[in-house]
Amino acid sequence: MIKNYQVGEFYTAKTFKESGFNFPDGEYKLKIIREGFPEVPVNDENELAIAEEQWLEGLEGSDQYKIDLDGNWYYFEFPINDEGIDYMWVPASVVVEVFE
Structure with a gap:
């Protein structure tokens, strides 16, 4: 069950050991929250291609692909980090694992 996320609020990611996802430390x-995979980029032309590659690639044809594609997508501003990622679209299934 996904908690009620609010635009403008800050959330802390779990560690890789806790969630299985490698998100940098910080808030x-x-x-933004969108219902279904976003159709237009917000800050960068490549952000949707990156989100698709990161979260949907390899799931094609599976039930999880449809769930993630049609479910809510969350646009997070990343904390300062060494990865060079400022913003990223993240599907609800990953948000639940990383931020709850």
């Missing part, structure tokens, strides 16, 4: 500001 993530939730900027």
Whole structure:
């Protein structure tokens, strides 16, 4: 069950050991929530291609692909990090694992 995330609020990611996902330490500001995979980029032309590659690639044809594609997507502003990622779209299934 996904908690009620609020745009403008900050959320802290779990560690890799806790969630299985490697998100940098720090607080993530939730900027946007979209129902279904976003159709237009917000800050960068490549952000949707990156989100698709990161979260959907390899799931094609599976039930999880449809769930993630049609479910909510969360646009987080990343904390300062060495990875060079400023913002990223993240599907609800990953948000639940990383931020709850």
